[in-house]
Amino acid sequence: xxxxxxFGCMIPRVMDDVFKALADASRRKxxxxxxxxxxxxxxxxxxxxxxxxxxxxKHLGLLEAANLVATSWRGREKLHYLNPVPLHEIYERWIxxxxxxxxxxxxxxxxxxxxxxxxxx
Amino acid sequence: MHKPDFxxxxxxxxxxxxxxxxxxxxxxxxxxxxxxxxxSDWKQGSEWKHVNKDNETWIVGQVTESIPPKRLVVTWADxxxxxxxxxxxxxxxxxxxxxxxxxxxxxxIPGSEMAGxxxxxxxxxLSSLKSFLETGKGLKLGCASQSQG
Numbered sequence: 001x002x003x004x005x006x007f008g009c010m011i012p013r014v015m016d017d018v019f020k021a022l023a024d025a026s027r028r029k030x031x032x033x034x035x036x037x038x039x040x041x042x043x044x045x046x047x048x049x050x051x052x053x054x055x056x057x058k059h060l061g062l063l064e065a066a067n068l069v070a071t072s073w074r075g076r077e078k079l080h081y082l083n084p085v086p087l088h089e090i091y092e093r094w095i096x097x098x099x100x101x102x103x104x105x106x107x108x109x110x111x112x113x114x115x116x117x118x119x120x121x
Numbered sequence: 122m123h124k125p126d127f128x129x130x131x132x133x134x135x136x137x138x139x140x141x142x143x144x145x146x147x148x149x150x151x152x153x154x155x156x157x158x159x160x161s162d163w164k165q166g167s168e169w170k171h172v173n174k175d176n177e178t179w180i181v182g183q184v185t186e187s188i189p190p191k192r193l194v195v196t197w198a199d200x201x202x203x204x205x206x207x208x209x210x211x212x213x214x215x216x217x218x219x220x221x222x223x224x225x226x227x228x229x230i231p232g233s234e235m236a237g238x239x240x241x242x243x244x245x246x247l248s249s250l251k252s253f254l255e256t257g258k259g260l261k262l263g264c265a266s267q268s269q270g
Contacts, residue, residue: 038126070130072225081128088244089251092260 018086021066026051027059031068034082041077127226127240131247135254137213140220141190143254144211153249153259163187169195182206197226197235205235222247 021027026049033048034040042060046053060080063069070083095103133140143149147158157179161169165187171180181203182196191213198206208228214221224243229236249260 038128067130067132070128070223072128072223079128083128083130084244085129085131085247085251088248092245092248 015086015090017062017066018068018090021062021068024059026055027063030056030059030063031082034069034080038081039079041079045080126229126236127224127243129224129226129243129247131222131251132216132219133222133251133254134219137190137215137220139254140213140222140250141193143250144193145189149253153253154246163189163193170200182209197239199235202234205230205233207233207235207239222250 029049030045033045040048042053042056045060046056049056051059060069064071067086068083070081072079072081135143143153145159145161145163147160150157150159151174156174158172158174159169160172161167161184163169163184165184167184169182169184170178172178178200180197181200182198184193184195185208186192186194193211195209196206197209198204206228207226207230210223210225210227212223212225214223224247226236226239226243245260253259
């Protein structure tokens with residue numbers, strides 16, 4: 001019944017770690033990759049990124065310590081997931097309830113306009 | 122072995138027992154899960170359902186594993202679309218003065234509509250649960266995040 005080993009929980013750090021983890025383009029790229037496809041192994045991530053295996057390992061460690069990446073084991077493989085919970089906490093902290101729809105609308109508008117520009121090129 | 126689809130993790134300043142109660146007792150879930158209640162006796166093999174304040178059932182399923190206050194596994198389906206069934210696993214691990222709560226939602230059928238719905242809901246529910254356990258108050262649910270999960 002247990003087809004997954006228990007999840008590795010690490011002691012979480014403070015919110016500073018979330019922002020520090022996000023303040024690096026390579027780590028954001030890693031999160032983008034996990035957002036596209038959750039459950040990737042280190043090997044799979046390395047294939048998609050222009051970084052050494054060592055660098056990916058280091059960045060994943062920082063992201064996991066900031067709780068932005070959650071992991072689970074499948075046999076001997078460690079799978080990585082984007083964990084959006086800390087990002088949601090940031091969102092909750094600064095975005096008021098009544099602003100959300102307007103922000104969604106703005107974001108859709110921006111996306112729509114940028115797509116149009118790209119097709120014209 | 123298949124790959125889980127969503128893995129969410131949050132750290133809460135609380136105890137495993139309180140966290141378990143917050144997930145399984147309707148008087149608590151109503152305070153942070155958009156006024157929804159999780160109803161069941163939480164015994165292995167029992168039914169469970171997720172109902173709103175008017176007692177309308179939004180989600181139904183079966184309890185497939187129940188080890189309080191550590192591990193709870195349930196199936197998860199819309200009562201109007203029982204074929205689109207998936208699985209939710211809650212794991213609660215004590216960690217010094219905190220707990221680490223991991224929620225895994227997986228076993229979706231190919232082309233599951235539920236998979237799209239829950240991916241927006243869980244981060245909000247878990248942030249709200251954390252806030253409820255740490256401060257006594259859940260977060261308000263905006264319309265955008267009122268989907269199940």
